[in-house]
Amino acid sequence: MTTFDDRKNAFENKFAHDAEMQFRAHARSNKMLGLWAAQLLGKTGAEAEAYAMEVLKADFAEVGQEDVFRKLSKDLDYRADELTIRAKMAEFLGQAKAQIMDEKPEGRG
Incomplete structure (x- = not known):
């Protein structure tokens, strides 16, 4: 394998890792948003x-966060402004x- 191939593989691995981290961060933040909104709506427990899972699923409607914003805006109505x-x-x-x-990364103590 050449140095070029090594660099290409390293770049591809970093890109995949960064994309996974972005996905995880958005999913986690959407769950936090869902729990925050649920509290405003008077929902507790299950x-x-x-x-919160509904908010997570709303993010799959389109690329970006506008689908989540629209759901929260509609559901929260007067409870929270834009x-x-x-x-x-x-x-x-x-x-x-x-x-x-x-x-900690997986596999590390």
Whole structure:
């Protein structure tokens, strides 16, 4: 294998790793958003967890976070305005990324 092939493989592996980390961060932040919104809606326990899963599933409607924003905006109605929802989206994404970065990689003690 040539040095070029090694570099290509390293780049592809890094790209795949970064994409996986982004996916995990968005999924985790969407769950946090769902639990936050559930609390505003008066849901607790299993009902709150189920609602958080609905928010997670809403993210698969289209690329980006606008599908999640639309669901939350519709569901929360008067309970939270656009600025509040978008601020929470940014806050939870930052928290999720920090949590993932703090986790130990698999296979390490």
